Amino acid sequence: MTGRPDEDGELLLAGIAAxxxxxxQHWHDDMSSQFDRSHWAPLAxxxxxxLWALGECMELLxxxxxxxxx
Amino acid sequence: xxxxxxxxxxxxxxxxxxxxxxxxxxEVAERGDYQIAVTRAALEEKxxxxxxxxARRQADLADCQRAAAMDAEGGGxxxxxxxxxxxxxAEERLESxxxxxxxxxxxxxxxxxxxxxxxxxxxxxxxxxxxxxLALIDGLExxxxxxxxxx
Numbered sequence: 001m002t003g004r005p006d007e008d009g010e011l012l013l014a015g016i017a018a019x020x021x022x023x024x025q026h027w028h029d030d031m032s033s034q035f036d037r038s039h040w041a042p043l044a045x046x047x048x049x050x051l052w053a054l055g056e057c058m059e060l061l062x063x064x065x066x067x068x069x070x
Numbered sequence: 071x072x073x074x075x076x077x078x079x080x081x082x083x084x085x086x087x088x089x090x091x092x093x094x095x096x097e098v099a100e101r102g103d104y105q106i107a108v109t110r111a112a113l114e115e116k117x118x119x120x121x122x123x124x125a126r127r128q129a130d131l132a133d134c135q136r137a138a139a140m141d142a143e144g145g146g147x148x149x150x151x152x153x154x155x156x157x158x159x160a161e162e163r164l165e166s167x168x169x170x171x172x173x174x175x176x177x178x179x180x181x182x183x184x185x186x187x188x189x190x191x192x193x194x195x196x197x198x199x200x201x202x203x204l205a206l207i208d209g210l211e212x213x214x215x216x217x218x219x220x221x
Contacts, residue, residue: 006102012091012098042195068167068170
Protein backbone atom coordinates (compact mmCIF):
# COMPACT_ATOMS: atom_id res chain seq x y z
CA MET A 1 0.00 0.00 0.00
CA THR A 2 1.69 3.13 -1.18
CA GLY A 3 -1.09 5.39 -2.43
CA ARG A 4 -3.33 7.71 -0.48
CA PRO A 5 -4.55 5.93 2.64
CA ASP A 6 -8.24 6.38 1.78
CA GLU A 7 -7.68 4.89 -1.69
CA ASP A 8 -5.77 1.96 -0.24
CA GLY A 9 -8.55 1.51 2.31
CA GLU A 10 -11.15 1.42 -0.49
CA LEU A 11 -9.17 -1.31 -2.24
CA LEU A 12 -9.06 -3.29 0.99
CA LEU A 13 -12.82 -2.87 1.43
CA ALA A 14 -13.42 -4.01 -2.15
CA GLY A 15 -11.21 -7.02 -1.45
CA ILE A 16 -13.01 -8.07 1.71
CA ALA A 17 -16.40 -7.50 0.03
CA ALA A 18 -15.31 -9.85 -2.77
CA UNK A 19 -14.16 -12.38 -0.18
CA UNK A 20 -17.56 -12.16 1.53
CA UNK A 21 -19.40 -12.67 -1.79
CA UNK A 22 -17.24 -15.70 -2.47
CA UNK A 23 -17.99 -17.04 1.01
CA UNK A 24 -21.72 -16.69 0.40
CA GLN A 25 -21.41 -18.89 -2.69
CA HIS A 26 -20.61 -21.77 -0.34
CA TRP A 27 -22.43 -20.76 2.81
CA HIS A 28 -26.12 -20.16 2.43
CA ASP A 29 -28.09 -21.13 5.47
CA ASP A 30 -29.91 -19.13 8.16
CA MET A 31 -26.67 -18.43 9.94
CA SER A 32 -25.17 -16.83 6.87
CA SER A 33 -28.12 -14.43 6.57
CA GLN A 34 -27.84 -13.57 10.23
CA PHE A 35 -24.09 -13.05 9.94
CA ASP A 36 -24.66 -10.83 6.94
CA ARG A 37 -27.12 -8.61 8.84
CA SER A 38 -25.40 -8.59 12.22
CA HIS A 39 -21.71 -8.54 11.28
CA TRP A 40 -20.98 -7.98 7.62
CA ALA A 41 -23.39 -5.10 6.90
CA PRO A 42 -22.32 -3.03 9.96
CA LEU A 43 -18.65 -3.62 9.14
CA ALA A 44 -19.12 -2.59 5.52
CA UNK A 45 -21.17 0.50 6.51
CA UNK A 46 -18.68 1.62 9.15
CA UNK A 47 -15.78 1.04 6.76
CA UNK A 48 -17.46 3.09 4.02
CA UNK A 49 -18.28 5.94 6.42
CA UNK A 50 -14.74 6.03 7.72
CA LEU A 51 -13.12 5.88 4.28
CA TRP A 52 -15.38 8.66 2.99
CA ALA A 53 -14.41 10.86 5.96
CA LEU A 54 -10.75 9.95 5.50
CA GLY A 55 -10.96 10.87 1.80
CA GLU A 56 -12.49 14.26 2.65
CA CYS A 57 -9.79 14.86 5.20
CA MET A 58 -6.99 13.86 2.79
CA GLU A 59 -8.42 16.24 0.14
CA LEU A 60 -8.38 19.05 2.67
CA LEU A 61 -4.80 18.32 3.74
CA UNK A 62 -3.61 18.21 0.13
CA UNK A 63 -5.34 21.53 -0.59
CA UNK A 64 -3.83 23.11 2.53
CA UNK A 65 -0.32 22.08 1.52
CA UNK A 66 -0.85 23.08 -2.11
CA UNK A 67 -2.45 26.47 -1.42
CA UNK A 68 0.24 27.52 1.03
CA UNK A 69 3.11 26.61 -1.30
CA UNK A 70 4.52 30.09 -1.98
CA UNK B 71 -15.14 -34.45 0.73
CA UNK B 72 -14.02 -30.97 -0.32
CA UNK B 73 -17.47 -30.15 -1.73
CA UNK B 74 -19.29 -31.36 1.35
CA UNK B 75 -17.22 -29.09 3.55
CA UNK B 76 -16.91 -26.22 1.12
CA UNK B 77 -18.80 -23.95 3.51
CA UNK B 78 -16.32 -24.65 6.31
CA UNK B 79 -13.37 -23.97 4.02
CA UNK B 80 -15.01 -20.78 2.75
CA UNK B 81 -15.63 -19.62 6.32
CA UNK B 82 -12.04 -20.37 7.29
CA UNK B 83 -10.80 -18.40 4.29
CA UNK B 84 -13.10 -15.52 5.17
CA UNK B 85 -12.02 -15.53 8.82
CA UNK B 86 -8.41 -15.24 7.63
CA UNK B 87 -9.36 -12.46 5.21
CA UNK B 88 -11.07 -10.55 8.03
CA UNK B 89 -7.95 -10.76 10.18
CA UNK B 90 -5.81 -9.44 7.35
CA UNK B 91 -8.39 -6.71 6.67
CA UNK B 92 -8.27 -5.63 10.30
CA UNK B 93 -4.48 -5.31 10.30
CA UNK B 94 -4.33 -3.57 6.92
CA UNK B 95 -7.10 -1.08 7.76
CA UNK B 96 -5.42 -0.29 11.06
CA GLU B 97 -2.33 0.64 9.05
CA VAL B 98 -4.53 2.80 6.79
CA ALA B 99 -5.95 4.55 9.85
CA GLU B 100 -2.46 5.15 11.25
CA ARG B 101 -1.30 6.59 7.93
CA GLY B 102 -4.33 8.90 7.92
CA ASP B 103 -3.53 10.18 11.40
CA TYR B 104 0.13 10.56 10.45
CA GLN B 105 -0.79 12.62 7.39
CA ILE B 106 -2.79 15.01 9.56
CA ALA B 107 0.23 15.43 11.84
CA VAL B 108 2.53 15.97 8.84
CA THR B 109 0.29 18.69 7.39
CA ARG B 110 -0.09 20.42 10.76
CA ALA B 111 3.70 20.46 11.14
CA ALA B 112 4.21 21.67 7.55
CA LEU B 113 1.76 24.56 8.05
CA GLU B 114 3.36 25.51 11.35
CA GLU B 115 6.79 25.49 9.72
CA LYS B 116 5.54 27.69 6.87
CA UNK B 117 3.91 30.05 9.36
CA UNK B 118 7.19 30.27 11.26
CA UNK B 119 9.13 31.04 8.07
CA UNK B 120 6.68 33.76 7.07
CA UNK B 121 6.67 35.25 10.59
CA UNK B 122 10.46 35.55 10.40
CA UNK B 123 10.24 37.01 6.92
CA UNK B 124 7.57 39.47 8.05
CA ALA B 125 9.74 40.64 10.94
CA ARG B 126 12.69 41.11 8.59
CA ARG B 127 10.59 42.98 6.06
CA GLN B 128 9.07 45.19 8.76
CA ALA B 129 12.58 46.04 9.91
CA ASP B 130 13.57 46.82 6.31
CA LEU B 131 10.52 49.06 5.97
CA ALA B 132 11.33 50.87 9.23
CA ASP B 133 14.93 51.41 8.05
CA CYS B 134 13.65 52.71 4.74
CA GLN B 135 11.17 55.05 6.41
CA ARG B 136 13.89 56.44 8.70
CA ALA B 137 16.17 56.97 5.70
CA ALA B 138 13.33 58.56 3.78
CA ALA B 139 12.63 60.92 6.68
CA MET B 140 16.26 61.98 6.79
CA ASP B 141 16.34 62.38 3.00
CA ALA B 142 13.21 64.50 3.19
CA GLU B 143 14.89 66.80 5.71
CA GLY B 144 17.75 67.11 3.24
CA GLY B 145 15.36 67.92 0.44
CA GLY B 146 15.32 64.48 -1.22
CA UNK B 147 12.59 61.85 -1.06
CA UNK B 148 13.12 58.16 -1.27
CA UNK B 149 9.97 56.04 -1.53
CA UNK B 150 9.48 52.84 0.44
CA UNK B 151 6.78 51.34 -1.77
CA UNK B 152 8.69 48.13 -2.46
CA UNK B 153 9.39 47.55 1.24
CA UNK B 154 5.74 48.28 2.14
CA UNK B 155 4.53 45.89 -0.56
CA UNK B 156 6.87 43.20 0.74
CA UNK B 157 5.43 43.63 4.26
CA UNK B 158 1.88 43.42 2.92
CA UNK B 159 2.74 40.25 0.99
CA ALA B 160 4.16 38.57 4.11
CA GLU B 161 1.10 39.64 6.15
CA GLU B 162 -1.28 38.26 3.52
CA ARG B 163 0.55 34.95 3.26
CA LEU B 164 0.69 34.57 7.02
CA GLU B 165 -3.03 35.25 7.19
CA SER B 166 -3.68 32.70 4.44
CA UNK B 167 -1.65 30.08 6.29
CA UNK B 168 -3.53 30.87 9.50
CA UNK B 169 -6.86 30.38 7.72
CA UNK B 170 -5.68 27.03 6.29
CA UNK B 171 -4.52 25.99 9.76
CA UNK B 172 -8.04 26.70 11.04
CA UNK B 173 -9.61 24.72 8.20
CA UNK B 174 -7.29 21.79 8.84
CA UNK B 175 -8.14 21.85 12.56
CA UNK B 176 -11.87 21.93 11.72
CA UNK B 177 -11.42 19.05 9.25
CA UNK B 178 -9.36 17.02 11.71
CA UNK B 179 -11.99 17.62 14.36
CA UNK B 180 -14.81 16.49 12.05
CA UNK B 181 -12.77 13.42 11.14
CA UNK B 182 -12.29 12.49 14.80
CA UNK B 183 -15.75 10.91 15.18
CA UNK B 184 -15.64 8.51 12.21
CA UNK B 185 -12.00 7.74 12.97
CA UNK B 186 -12.71 6.86 16.58
CA UNK B 187 -15.70 4.70 15.62
CA UNK B 188 -13.69 2.85 12.98
CA UNK B 189 -10.83 2.20 15.38
CA UNK B 190 -13.36 0.75 17.77
CA UNK B 191 -14.64 -1.49 14.97
CA UNK B 192 -11.08 -2.64 14.24
CA UNK B 193 -10.02 -3.10 17.85
CA UNK B 194 -13.21 -4.44 19.43
CA UNK B 195 -15.96 -5.44 16.99
CA UNK B 196 -13.89 -7.15 14.33
CA UNK B 197 -11.96 -9.45 16.71
CA UNK B 198 -15.35 -10.45 18.17
CA UNK B 199 -16.66 -11.12 14.67
CA UNK B 200 -13.63 -13.25 13.92
CA UNK B 201 -14.17 -15.21 17.15
CA UNK B 202 -17.83 -15.63 16.25
CA UNK B 203 -16.87 -17.01 12.84
CA LEU B 204 -14.41 -19.44 14.40
CA ALA B 205 -17.14 -20.60 16.79
CA LEU B 206 -19.48 -21.12 13.83
CA ILE B 207 -16.78 -23.16 12.08
CA ASP B 208 -16.23 -25.21 15.24
CA GLY B 209 -19.96 -25.81 15.43
CA LEU B 210 -20.17 -26.97 11.82
CA GLU B 211 -17.15 -29.22 12.26
CA UNK B 212 -18.54 -30.70 15.44
CA UNK B 213 -21.91 -31.34 13.82
CA UNK B 214 -20.23 -33.19 10.97
CA UNK B 215 -17.63 -34.92 13.05
CA UNK B 216 -14.72 -33.35 11.20
CA UNK B 217 -11.89 -31.24 12.45
CA UNK B 218 -9.78 -29.20 10.09
CA UNK B 219 -6.23 -28.29 11.02
CA UNK B 220 -6.30 -24.65 12.09
CA UNK B 221 -3.49 -22.59 13.56
